[in-house]
Amino acid sequence: METSATYIPGESPVISINGLSKAFGTHVVLDDFSLQLERGQTKVVLGRSGSGKSVLIKCIIGLLPPDAGEIIVLGNDIIHLGHDELDEVRVKIGFLFQSNALYDSMTIRENLEFPMRRHTVGISDKEAESRIIEVLTDVGLEHTIDMMPSELSGGMQKRIALARTLILRPEIILYDEPTTGLDPVTGREITSLIKSIQRQYNTSAIIISHDMKCVKAAADSVAILINGKCYTENTYQALKQSDDPQVKQFFE
Amino acid sequence: MASSSKTFFSEAGAMTRFAGVFFQQAFKPRYEFRAFIKQCYIIGYQSLPLVGITGFIMGLVLTMQLRPSMVDYGVEAQIPAVIGLAIIREIGPVITGLIFAGKIGSSIGAELGSMRVTEQIDAMEVSGTNPYKYLIVTRVAATTLMLPVLVILSDAISLYGAYLGVNIRAVTSPSLFITQVFDVLDYSDVLPAIFKTFFFGFAVGMIGSFKGYNSKKGTEGVGRSANSAVVLASLAIFVIDLIVVQITEIMGIN
Ligand SMILES: Nc1ncnc2c1ncn2[C@@H]1O[C@H](COP(=O)(O)OP(=O)(O)O)[C@@H](O)[C@H]1O
Ligand SMILES: [Mg+2]
Numbered sequence: 264m265e266t267s268a269t270y271i272p273g274e275s276p277v278i279s280i281n282g283l284s285k286a287f288g289t290h291v292v293l294d295d296f297s298l299q300l301e302r303g304q305t306k307v308v309l310g311r312s313g314s315g316k317s318v319l320i321k322c323i324i325g326l327l328p329p330d331a332g333e334i335i336v337l338g339n340d341i342i343h344l345g346h347d348e349l350d351e352v353r354v355k356i357g358f359l360f361q362s363n364a365l366y367d368s369m370t371i372r373e374n375l376e377f378p379m380r381r382h383t384v385g386i387s388d389k390e391a392e393s394r395i396i397e398v399l400t401d402v403g404l405e406h407t408i409d410m411m412p413s414e415l416s417g418g419m420q421k422r423i424a425l426a427r428t429l430i431l432r433p434e435i436i437l438y439d440e441p442t443t444g445l446d447p448v449t450g451r452e453i454t455s456l457i458k459s460i461q462r463q464y465n466t467s468a469i470i471i472s473h474d475m476k477c478v479k480a481a482a483d484s485v486a487i488l489i490n491g492k493c494y495t496e497n498t499y500q501a502l503k504q505s506d507d508p509q510v511k512q513f514f515e
Numbered sequence: 516m517a518s519s520s521k522t523f524f525s526e527a528g529a530m531t532r533f534a535g536v537f538f539q540q541a542f543k544p545r546y547e548f549r550a551f552i553k554q555c556y557i558i559g560y561q562s563l564p565l566v567g568i569t570g571f572i573m574g575l576v577l578t579m580q581l582r583p584s585m586v587d588y589g590v591e592a593q594i595p596a597v598i599g600l601a602i603i604r605e606i607g608p609v610i611t612g613l614i615f616a617g618k619i620g621s622s623i624g625a626e627l628g629s630m631r632v633t634e635q636i637d638a639m640e641v642s643g644t645n646p647y648k649y650l651i652v653t654r655v656a657a658t659t660l661m662l663p664v665l666v667i668l669s670d671a672i673s674l675y676g677a678y679l680g681v682n683i684r685a686v687t688s689p690s691l692f693i694t695q696v697f698d699v700l701d702y703s704d705v706l707p708a709i710f711k712t713f714f715f716g717f718a719v720g721m722i723g724s725f726k727g728y729n730s731k732k733g734t735e736g737v738g739r740s741a742n743s744a745v746v747l748a749s750l751a752i753f754v755i756d757l758i759v760v761q762i763t764e765i766m767g768i769n
Contacts (some may be wrong), residue, residue, distance in 0.1 A: 324641050350643040378642035399672075431642075513545035 275338065277435055278304050278323060283332035284491075285318055291427070292318050294491030300435070305461055305468045307478045309513050311487035316471040317361065319488070320437045323469070325349050337434065345434045357428030357436040357466070361498050363420045365412040371423055372408050375399070375430050398426040400458060401463070412449065418449035423455065429464065438459075438470040442477045454480050475514065487513065525639025533725050540645070542650045551653040558619055558654070558720075559661030563668070569614050570669035574602060592695075598677045599696035604708050607670040609756055611716040615662055616748035618722040623654055624744030627727025628737035636728070640709065644697070651724045663712040702711030703768045710761040718751040 278300040285293040292315035293371050298307050310316045322336055325341050334341040339352045366374050375395045379386060386394075399405045402422040412420055421441065428436055442450035443455060452485040454477040459466060461481070472478055478485060479499050486496040489509060495502070578598055584589050627650060630636050639646040678692045726744040730736045 323635075326637055326640060347646075353643055354642050356641070358638075358641045360634045360638060362634050364634040366635055366638070367629075369635070375645070377639075475661075 276300055276335075278469070279333075279335040280323070281333045282317070283322060283328045283334065285315070285322060287325065293322070296379050296488070296491060296493055298486055298493055298496075300467055301402055302467055302468060305483045307470045307472055307482040307485045308488055309473060310471075310480065311473070314488050315491060316488060317439055319469060320358070320439055320469060323437060324353060324356055329360055334389070338511065342506055354431050354498070355434045357431070357433035359421075359428050359436065359438045359441055360426055361439040363412075363424040363426055365427070367412050369412075371399075371410055371415075372409070372413065374423065375427055377433055378427065394430055396423060398429045401427045401429060401460065411425065416449075418445055418452065421445065421449075421453055422499055425453075425456065429460065432464065434466060436466050436468045438468060438472075440471050440473075442472065442474045447476075450474060451476065455479075457481055468493055473513065478513075517609060520610040522672045523738045527730075530722075530725050533728075534721050536647060537652060537721065538649045541656065542738055544598040545648075547649050547653050550649055551656055554653045554657035555661055558657045559664060562618055562661070562665055563616065565618060566611055566614060566665045566669045567672050569610065570607070572673040572678040572680075573606060573610055574598070574673030574674075575680045577606070577673075578677045578680025579683065580679070593696035594681055595677065595687070595692050596699040598680075599674060600704065602673045602677070602698060603670050603700065604704050604757075606675055608666050608708050608712050608715065610753060611669045611714065612662065612719070613749055614656075615665065615715070616719045616752060617745055620719045620744045621657075621741040622721030623720065624727040624730075625737055625741035627651075628730035628740035629725060629728040631728060631733055632734070632737060640737065647728075651728065654724055655717060655720035658723075659713055660718040662716030663709055664720070666709065703763075707759065707763040707768055709756060714750050714755045716758065718755060719748045722748040722751060 266481065276299040278298070280296065280298045283293050283296040284291075296319065298306070298308075306327050308316055308319065312453065318327060322329045322342065323336065325344070328344060332342075336352055337355060339348070341349065341352065344352065366505070369377065372395060375398065378389060379391055379394065390479060395408070396405060399408060402421055402425055404419060404426070407415060407423065408418065412423065416425065425441075442453050445453060454474075457468075457470070457477075458481055470477070470481060484496060485499050485502055486495045487502070487510060495505075495507070497505075502510055505511060578594065581598065582591075582594065585597070586593050627636075630650070636650070637645045639649060674696060678687070678689060681687050681692065723744040726740040726747070727737075730740040
């Protein structure tokens with residue numbers, strides 16, 4: 264895997280986004296957006312719905328090609344990587360989809376096997392099975408291993424989706440609105456699960472959210488996305504005390 | 516009017532590029548062999564009952580409908596030969612193709628469409644699997660290889676239906692019936708008829724995949740993908756049929 268000369272593990276940011284722009288036709292979604300994520304940090308990106316939060320993290324993982332700007336993940340220039348190198352980097356990034364995106368024609372076991380079968384070449388069946396059990400235990404759902412995704416509740420599906428991102432032991436996890444659409448109790452459970460996973464696996468994370476309870480509990484730092492730009496960035500407490508009406512609207 | 520013909524051509528261009536990717540991806544590793552076998556099972560084996568029933572009814576009804584005129588002209592003895600030719604050269608491939616387009620084209624369109632809108636295709640991509648290879652190459656390869664098999668089986672079952680149709684009014688032995696059918700059949704009847712079904716199968720798989728893979732957001736988008744996949748695939752079968760018949764005509768195989 265190509266690693267650019269300036270990348271120093273442990274010192275450089277794990278994700279560095281500079282001047283990112285993305286438009287769909289004439290609809291400008293991201294406009295000169297910049298953000299850095301340090302190792303071990305959990306950063307929340309706040310933004311109104313439709314402001315381009317999902318577009319942002321889809322650019323980070325290379326699902327959407329940006330129009331301009333630079334995205335460096337673990338020292339790799341995501342935009343200019345070839346397909347195989349991009350896959351190498353993607354192994355180190357977990358992506359939790361807003362819709363969970365569980366494969367609905369597969370059992371939970373097959374869902375969890377899927378990313379592993381492709382990446383961890385040469386992994387034995389026994390080791391694969393023990394990893395599956397391990398991540399299912401982490402999210403507290405060992406008993407669902409032979410069930411289909413449609414048999415699970417929304418909160419359980421979210422946990423399985425989280426287990427699927429954990430199975431490759433990523434260095435970075437990108438969460439797209441992990442608590443949206445869940446009831447408050449389940450939302451709190453998912454939030455505390457995310458926190459404990461962050462600690463246990465020692466991952467860096469970007470969480471997209473507008474659930475202020477989740478933001479308060481999980482964020483080391485909060486960035487606010489307005490009009491395609493990173494409007495401001497600070498700790499939760501500092502932003503909460505801000506007088507700026509653009510910031511205040513998120514804390515009401 | 517101008518804009519609708521523009522969308523037609525841009526859509527046709529997009530589909531051609533989409534189909535082009537198939538030939539880039541299909542022949543280089545890694546091969547998704549297990550997924551391919553599973554698709555063959557779903558697409559081929561699970562279509563057997565439907566194809567079998569329609570084939571049987573087709574053979575039977577065709578014989579019963581044709582009989583009175585044949586009797587009037589005094590060529591009753593030619594019934595097996597005429598029915599055999601009609602079924603094997605045209606009716607078997609086209610009707611089976613249309614049934615296949617209805618069943619498989621729509622299910623591929625709907626399945627891939629719902630995988631697209633629920634982000635399952637994106638999830639495959641970020642977990643390092645090439646979704647085109649895993650989902651589309653396997654399905655299109657399966658439709659291309661399974662439809663000819665289904666057509667051959669359907670032809671056989673149709674002939675059985677036709678045999679029963681003949682026996683409603685007269686008594687023919689199976690061996691006499693078979694001899695009468697195969698006496699008039701030539702390789703130049705059978706081979707082009709089977710040959711074109713590979714194209715039918717490819718078209719059904721490719722159109723269903725294209726529509727589903729490029730499905731628009733929302734459940735409405737999925738429904739539209741499934742629906743337009745069937746319409747377009749059925750149309751494609753007739754167009755391919757026309758083209759192949761012209762070509763074999765020109766080549767002197769007829
Ligand atoms: N593939 C796409 N094609 C066209 N427009 C898109 C696409 N993806 C997102 N958009 C548009 O970009 C804007 C931001 O979308 P998104 O990032 O999903 O918002 P959110 O902040 O709620 O996650 C929306 O207006 C959406 O319509
Ligand atoms: Mg979103």
